[in-house]
Amino acid sequence: MSLQIYLDGKLLPKEEAKISVFDHGLLYGDGVFEGIRVYSKKVFLMQEHIDRLYESALAIRLEIPLSKDEMIKAVNETVAANKIEDGYVRLVITRGAGSLGLDIRRTSNPQVIIIADNISLYDPQLYEDGLKIITAATIRNHPAALSSRVKSLNYLNNIMAKIEGTDAGCLEALMLNHKGEVAECTGDNIFIIKDGVVKTPSIDAGILEGITRNAVIKLAEQSGITVEQIPFTRHDIFIADECFLTGSAAEVIPVVELDGRKIGDGKPGPITKELNEKFKKLTRE
Template identity: 50%
Template structure:
């Protein structure tokens, strides 16, 4: 088995040598941002969108990434190529860096950059054929006027608590409501429902992350002449939907066939979900950055 290489700080190191300081504020306080990105057949899907969101998240919390977007894109491509992956998940982490035990981020001299590339399957393969059973949990979404969900921060405790509740209920995923009772998202996924052949997903202002896969599905749906709406909805709307599905970089697109004991539609992945998934599968190998082509160009310079 070949070595796994991690980009850490400013160099590639073997996985077993990839260590950070206990004084890193990403570890001490969850002070940092991250992105999860997918590689499909050597194509880093929606790379530019992920980079834009990463740099916007960093700017929002006054965190300076020590690379330009172009430089970081090249490093990510190098990480994929160095690990010899055509299909993989990429985790890019930018922490505040090493400081002291105090909270002050100004004590951290330089942000720390970590890039991990490895295969990932968030749900068992058979669930993509059969669909998920999920529940609604008691944990509510952080209020977006207090902590913006558009900042994809290292402090993921809100989402972790949702996943804990899901596991205690013996299901793989759960719905999280906001403080007004509207559906926000899952622990790591955006939520879509289909009613009367129309597609609905929660808007960002109710606490939903503007997911890259979420936006790709809306784009695909519009190309297929679906009516697409970003509108608040409740659990009642979920229970009575014709179809429900989740989207995310790790989860991709997966149908939900039961929510809080209520069977959705016919209790199997619906035709609209299958159609959108087919469109997604086509787009992931087209839209993005071709790793090995870019590497060849970089090496030729």
């Protein structure tokens, strides 16, 4: 059976799921999205993702044509229609079709697109061995230009940094902010551990406030681990005992090297492993 895509209130075979070439989501990256995991047929942290989606839409003055409850129902129906047990949902809202210009007043019919499919981001062995990453020359967007807390369809900033990473033979790349401080990776939030304390950049660093990031912070605090949301630099990563990334697709994955420098002993550390296990348990509750 063909993958069923939710589009404009209907479930359609993927071959029939089409939008206008005049849609501002295509023409200008004018829209918002969420990436959500499914575990054991249950959409993980659904409410948190839906809340962030509507906050992003509000920030760019995009009116979503469904209520939150209707959106949740649509996501669940799409997951069920595709018989997804463990997979991924991409929820996209576009501005809708308009003219060849920037004026949002000339757009209409925002499109709600829901894709539910399987996903495999990283090789399972990398969760055992850890990632090697580099620092991209491309910095994170200045927060005064476009808030990084808006999960918009315009991901060119991240894509340019991702290209640098893959050109260097790495699957991820670190992005700094306009101050030269650590922000996040191209698709994941970053954490370091030093002397038993977990540290991660605050939202003031120009990062996306990750749903998985917040879940891991909560798990750490519940385990009695101190978590600090503070500014830090590449040097702090170089001298850290451990490092890991979080994201809806990536989950919790260790990082063992940055820019040719081993982090700690060059292997995933005990706190990273502990938080990874706790996160896995959370996804099955």
